Structure formats: structure tokens, C-alpha cells
Amino acid sequence: PALSWHAHDGLLVEDVPLARIAAEFGTPTWVYSAGTLRRRYRALKAALEGAGLNAGIHYATKANDNQAVLRVLRAEGAGADIVSAGELRATMAAGIPAGATVFSGVGKTPEEIRFALGHGIYQLNAESVEEIDMISAIAAEMGVLAPVSLRVNPDVDARTHAKITTGKAENKFGIAFDDAMPLYARMAALPGIRPIGIATHIGSQITDGMSAYRAAYARLAEMIQALRSRGLPVERVDCGGGLGIPYRDEVAPTPEALAGAIKATLGGLGIPVMLEPGRWLVGPAGVLLASVVLQKQGSLHGSGGRRFLVLDAAMNDLIRPAMYEAWHGILPVSPLARAARLSPADIVGPVCESGDTFAKGRLMPSMAPGDLVAFLDAGAYGAVMSSTYNARPLAAEVLVDGARAALVRVRQTHEDLLAHQRLPEWLAG
Ligand code: LLP
Numbered sequence: 159p160a161l162s163w164h165a166h167d168g169l170l171v172e173d174v175p176l177a178r179i180a181a182e183f184g185t186p187t188w189v190y191s192a193g194t195l196r197r198r199y200r201a202l203k204a205a206l207e208g209a210g211l212n213a214g215i216h217y218a219t220k221a222n223d224n225q226a227v228l229r230v231l232r233a234e235g236a237g238a239d240i241v242s243a244g245e246l247r248a249t250m251a252a253g254i255p256a257g258a259t260v261f262s263g264v265g266k267t268p269e270e271i272r273f274a275l276g277h278g279i280y281q282l283n284a285e286s287v288e289e290i291d292m293i294s295a296i297a298a299e300m301g302v303l304a305p306v307s308l309r310v311n312p313d314v315d316a317r318t319h320a321k322i323t324t325g326k327a328e329n330k331f332g333i334a335f336d337d338a339m340p341l342y343a344r345m346a347a348l349p350g351i352r353p354i355g356i357a358t359h360i361g362s363q364i365t366d367g368m369s370a371y372r373a374a375y376a377r378l379a380e381m382i383q384a385l386r387s388r389g390l391p392v393e394r395v396d397c398g399g400g401l402g403i404p405y406r407d408e409v410a411p412t413p414e415a416l417a418g419a420i421k422a423t424l425g426g427l428g429i430p431v432m433l434e435p436g437r438w439l440v441g442p443a444g445v446l447l448a449s450v451v452l453q454k455q456g457s458l459h460g461s462g463g464r465r466f467l468v469l470d471a472a473m474n475d476l477i478r479p480a481m482y483e484a485w486h487g488i489l490p491v492s493p494l495a496r497a498a499r500l501s502p503a504d505i506v507g508p509v510c511e512s513g514d515t516f517a518k519g520r521l522m523p524s525m526a527p528g529d530l531v532a533f534l535d536a537g538a539y540g541a542v543m544s545s546t547y548n549a550r551p552l553a554a555e556v557l558v559d560g561a562r563a564a565l566v567r568v569r570q571t572h573e574d575l576l577a578h579q580r581l582p583e584w585l586a587g
Contacts, residue, residue: 160191160443161489161534168493169532173561176447176491180530183554183565185449186471188541189532190222190566192230192559194443199234202435205413209421211431216260218399218436219245221538226557226566227440228252237280239399239434243270250277260396260434262309262359264289264330271296275304281432283309283357283396285332290345297350306345307355307396310338310381312374316361316400319482325360325374332358335377342385353390355429356382359398362437365408368419371400375423382427395424399434403441405535406485413438437538444537446476446553447491450529451508465503467525472507473514474547476533476540480513487534488517490525498523505531509548541567549575 160171167175171191179189199215206213216239217231223245228238229252237258238249249259256277261270264285271293274282284290284306297304311332316323324331333341338356345353360374375397382392397420402410420431448471456464478484488505490496500521507514516533525531544552551570556563 160194160445160537161532163496165493168495169489169491171445171558174558174563176445176530176532179556179558179563180447180449180491182563183556184569185447185530186469186475186553187447187569188444188536188553188555188567189447189563190224190227190440190444190537190555190557192226192557195227195230195440196234198439198443199231199236202413202433202439203235205417206420206433208414209417209425211417211421211425213417213420214258214430214432216258216432216434217439218434219249220542221436222440222444222540223248223542224555224557224566225252226555226564227537228254230557231439239436243273246270246274246277246279256280260357260432262357262434268292268296271304272300275300275302279305281305281307281354281396283307284345285309287333287337287341287344290341290348290351294348294350300350302350303352304350305354306351307357307394308333308338308342308345308353309357309359310335310378312358312360312377314360314370314373314377316364316370317366318361318363318400318402321482322363323361325358325370335381338381339384342390343388346390353392355392355394355396356385357396357398357432359434360400362400363402364400365402365404365410368411368415371416371419372423375420379423379427382424382429392427392429394430394432395427396432396434397424399436399438401435401438403438403535405487439538441535441538444535444540446471446533446536446540448475448531448533450525450527450531452527453503453525465501467503467505467522467531469505469507469516469531471533471553472509472548472550473511474509474545474550475507475553476516476536477543477545478539479516480511486516486536488520488522489532489534490523491530491532495523495525495529509550546570546575551575
């Protein structure tokens, strides 16, 4: 984990006390551990190599698109998985070539397709017949051959939260299994398209063992063999992302288990495999550091005597609890808090919605204004999902690497929030 505990300094990320980061950069602040990113990337790579797989890791940029995070992963050899022109700009700016990047998503615009092809994208994962026609027309007009993989919807239940499952027939993602074969053949006949493979992604935060993965990959293997027997070439297979992490007490599958499932199902095909992990790489590498604004003791008449810890972080910063009922560990940062008596508290933000609740009935010490807390496992789908709701500026981001800590995203200001607004002339003045 990115965090450790020191009797004098309290919680640290690598060698840097969180209290020092709060003093220097303020709160709320996202803090990422470069060492943890590297360790996790290497562990995943070793698991894939250990299974004898020829596998490419294409980091799902959507999980955390901070330039510093992208650069740390690139230095380890990561390619990228992107879902927008904005993400492609971010990954290229961080030194990840388009030639090592996969473009996923159900709604790539013509401009985005043109942009990606113009930069020599490694692979477009197409999700519909309409999109394939669009890619064909654009590529033909540009005089290039678009490398296209078909994203297949294998109709398996990844048994994760409904909002992040993607591989069931009813989801908007991918091409129905039975339509994929004829479509692949059709792609091969279209101008501007080079069909290169099959892709899938069945969902995110998968912690329910390997059975859904195995079922999906077995279906892909079956399809690839059928395509080959019709003389249609399949150069590579994209296994998607989704590997879960333990936020609470979930028993998450290991990268070795995932590698084993890939080996058992797709390993015999003799083609390279690709992975698109996001959360597994960056989730545990980040924390959200926040301060207590005040501790509100509700009266027995009002809130039934509940104790509220009101923080300076809110749902606009970390939306996962409000959006997915997600559980994040929340720890006091100060060494004194460890010894203190614990009692249940609701941990909330200041935003004007009851949904702005991070946790209910968490055992916490009594806390005073200015005391610090850290949200664990906040490196994935944290900062990237934040908004400025309630006119709250986006929080700062800091990268820790050993004993060094550096600001990697400047905290937004109120001026920034106003800077992009315009008044029609009849209201101005
Ligand atoms: N590939 C594709 C095509 C995806 O749609 C996703 C995630 C990934 C890879 C990476 O999945 P991961 O390895 O991170 O599970 N905001 C939600 C998660 C949304 C995931 C969307 N797609 C959350 O906070 O839990």
C-alpha cells in the first residue's frame, strides 16, 4: 500500500508525512505514490510474463489522467487505453505514442477518429456497425488503413455494481456475440479497414473470482477460432480491464489469477494479448487528503444524536460513495488519533445534498477543526471524476516519490471558475 504509519509523524505516503503535504499544499489534495505505481505495474507485468503470455499493458487513462501519473507508468513501459481525443492528447503529452494506444468507446466522433488515425493509433476498438462504416469512410478519405478490433459483448455477468458492469447483452457496449462473426467478415471487405482482432471489457471492480473473465475469454477464443477457420486473420486479442481491488474486505483476484485465466482460455491461440487495466494500477496508489471543518454533534431530537464529521472535501471531489455506494477507508492522519477513543460518526462533505455523505457510522476519534483525514484507494476514478459543483474549485494533486513531494496539478482558484463564463452584452455592465 501507498500508506504507512509512524508513531511520531502519523500517516505517510512513502517517506512524506501527509501532515507536511497538507501544510505545504493545503486541502483537499490528492496524493499519489510513484513507488506504488511502479510496484503495481511491475507486479502485473511479472504475473503476465510468469504465465508465459506475450501481453501488452495499455493503461486505462480514464482512471487517472494526471501527466505525472502517466509519465511514471510510461517509464515502466505502459501503453494507453483512451476514450476521447482529450485523453489521447494527455497520453501523447506524457510521451505515450499513439502507436502504443488503443481507442475504446461507443461514441467516437468523426473528428476524434480522424485525430487518432492522423497520429497513427495502434488500434480502434469498434463497438457498432455504424461506427465501422464511419471509420471506413474516414480512413479511405485519409488514404490510411485503420487497424480495427471488434469489441464483442460476451453477455456474461461480471457481478459488480450495476453502474460499472458492461458485458451484459443489455448494456450499451460492444457488438452482440452472434453479430460479431458476420461483421468481422464484412470489415475485411470494407475500404480503409484492417481487421486486426477481437476485444472485450466486461466491467470494472471485478472481485468475484475468475469465472466471469473465464467465461468471456472462452467465448472470445471460440470466436477467434471460427474466424480463422473462415480464413479471416486475427492478429491480437484485447482482454479489457476490470481487475478489482480490496476497498474494504473484498477478496480481490490477483494478477496471477487473471494471467492464468487468460492463459487457459486464449493462451493456445498463439497471438499476443492486450490488457486495459485502470483501477488495479492506480487505485491503491492514491489518497485524498482532507481537513475537518467541524464536528457537528446532532441533538437527540434532530438527527438522533448522530455525530457528523464535516470535511472540506465533498462529493464534487470524490463522487464514488454518492454514485456507487462505494466504500473507502477513511483514516485520521494524526498520531494522537490512534490512541483516542473511537465512536461512530457520519463523515460528510459541505455540499448541499444528503448524498454528499462519504460514510455512515464509521468508528472515528473525536476530531477538531483542521484535523486531517485520508481517504484510501482514491487514486482511480477520483480526481478525474470531480466537478466544480457548488462552485468548489478542483483540488490540488501531489506526487510523492520517496522523500520528494511535488505539486502535479495546481489547485483551481475562484478566478479560474469565473474565467470561462461570458455575459451577453445586454446583461453586462
Ligand atoms: N477498458 C474499457 C473499455 C473500460 O471501459 C474501462 C473502464 C477499463 C478498460 C478500465 O477498467 P478498470 O481496470 O479500471 O476497472 N467510475 C467507475 C469505474 C468506471 C469504469 C469504466 N470503464 C468507478 O469509480 O468505480
